Amino acid sequence: MEKPVKVGLLGLGVVGTGVLEILADHQEKIEKSIGCPLTVTKALIRPTEDKDEMAKKYNLQLVHELTDIIEDPEIDIVVEVMGRIEPAKTFIAEALKAGKHVVTANKDLLAQHGSELASLAHEQKRNLYYEASVAGGIPILRTIANSLAADDIQEVLGIVNGTTNYMLTKMVTEQLDYDTALKQAQELGFAESDPTNDVDGIDAAYKMVILSKFAFGMTINMDQVKVKGIRGLSGNDVTVADQLGYTVKLIGSTVKQGDSIAAEVGPVLVPSDHPLASIHNEFNAVFVKSSGIGESMYYGPGAGSRPTATSIVADLMTIVNKIQLGTIGHRFSEYTQPTKLTPPEEIVSKYFLSLKMPDETGQFLQLAEIMAKAGAGLEQVVQEKAQVENHARVVVITHKMSETTMSQIQKDIAEKTNFELLSTMKVMGE
């Protein structure tokens, strides 16, 4: 048995605690696998935090200064589980400069400053791993980097936000409206009191930036991801989608066409027999379409203390293996391609449109004319019985058309008719 590898924790919240738990609970298997003990010896906390009991339980030293960890020659690896951008970014950079390997679960940081940190790690010949940053317990990044390296990925579609998937599941199965579903998610701890990052699709977009890098080798910025959330999504739309054979899901997608990609987050009508349609509640899944394997999907918990911690510990073990073999310093994903984005006129999809129109003769003809002029065919049309104030609700699913065409249709509806376009969503399928 070799001498223990020592780890310093930056942050001691739920995920940090999870790391201590997993290391303790699976100690025997971990030691057997890496051939030495793996121990957290120090944790950085704020002076206001009281973690004495935990320090005693896990036999670790609490410190208030970063230097206490990164200048400790006994510590090989630093785990950052503080979240947010600063001071996490500075701390990770300092740790790398001090010669420590780093593991983090910080998706916000990686989506916004991942390339910079990865380059710093590479310069310093240190490893920077972050499996837990996307879809918590699902080992999707390592799978793409290793097993799918032999494959040519065309699409990555993910349900990568547990909060919104929980809400959408309730909206479909229990016909809850948006506000009630959000309230229930908050009560159960699946949504924060300020749910902005989740319901507006920002959290999912962070993960798509990271996934795009792994799947296509391209570095994109947050403002290159088209983001739409589910805030205020109509229960009516969810129900009519269900009747038409679709399940509404918040889908993060990055699709390759030729040598360019388009990354997007938004509510999508997923055909009910598609594997992503049966991902329920707070679970996550990443669906990959590739030239070699065809269709594969990776399913598991997207968050939670123990699943996230398990991914972090897997990263730690990988680093220990590399230290022992003397093969440190390689990037987590070595795949790089020049970044090229698909222009909107080449991004095609079927669309769902929900409209409110006066219940008068000739109204539908107007819509048909606008669609025909744009060259957009209709696949399914549902007109509900006249509702309040002589307005009818009409739902349309179109054939495939480009984002540019869709914009033109929206513009024409606004300018030339007195319809109200209640909502639009993309529809998955050919």
Place this chain on the structure above:
Amino acid sequence: MEKPVKVGLLGLGVVGTGVLEILADHQEKIEKSIGCPLTVTKALIRPTEDKDEMAKKYNLQLVHELTDIIEDPEIDIVVEVMGRIEPAKTFIAEALKAGKHVVTANKDLLAQHGSELASLAHEQKRNLYYEASVAGGIPILRTIANSLAADDIQEVLGIVNGTTNYMLTKMVTEQLDYDTALKQAQELGFAESDPTNDVDGIDAAYKMVILSKFAFGMTINMDQVKVKGIRGLSGNDVTVADQLGYTVKLIGSTVKQGDSIAAEVGPVLVPSDHPLASIHNEFNAVFVKSSGIGESMYYGPGAGSRPTATSIVADLMTIVNKIQLGTIGHRFSEYTQPTKLTPPEEIVSKYFLSLKMPDETGQFLQLAEIMAKAGAGLEQVVQEKAQVENHARVVVITHKMSETTMSQIQKDIAEKTNFELLSTMKVMGE
């Protein structure tokens, strides 16, 4: 760019052809990833085979003697895609002894002689990889060996045979009977003309032997897997299971209790909201229950030329990486534990029983007495209207009980009643 790594193929059937295709189609990405070209230079075929066109297309030399490949100092890695036990076993052993690394997709061979070959590879300081042997395109072995090394796995449940999953899907969704479903699978090429290995669960058992080694570190033999297939499964049972909220699937399972495992293959009633219930047609999935992550599932094609070949090429790339880093000779799965099997009296499950009983007063009481005497509770009972010849069909789902108790009940029914026990299946759930 370093000099090319050269590969010799043993066999040039559908999977071998797939390897050539994937290497050609994804050449650029593969070279970028491993830093050198990866080329098949020779293929071993039988003298009776005509593969001249393929040899020309892929610029490879056809040979009829193993020595032409294993004594070629230019070849680093041998890929065995002949199938069956012999001569594959001898050829792999000879290749390892000649200093070649080996990749194979041969599940029959690995399930029966995997330990022996892995030890030989270890002695020879060569790598033996076989990701493609379980669930073709799903990178499940590498995921368990790497990402789940930090976790403690309690259960591995797999739909690992595409033929039977296709048949069962048709039996549920189109109410086909067993024979029609089999005929359809054969016509579509999902089942062989002799379907024994598939429908009798043998193929799934091979895969569970390999999965058990990776998940629990234990080496079990085929005769330590309790195997039951779906041959002659009643369409009636499938339909009544559906009505009770279950989908019948052929499940390979290895479950750990304390420090012992029980491995089994058989038709199981899976609750309809379980992720495994929505795995349709020829697709495979492996569901893992573990202490850290909780529930995760890995889904994809279980067979097919390109998916299987993609897994083989991923193995090849891993070996090339290790050759370059000088870290060869480690086992694919390093995890080993003493093998211990759970005794039948400790293996508990809910059961589905389908019985034919005379439609007379007191008959059901007899069944109730037998169950009560065995200490087995009833959870659901469905008695169908009297059928032909004054016999009723009764379907029962029990509470959890041991395999020993179940055997006693079967014995009592045979000895003490004039019921006919039409079928029994395990039922997933608490």
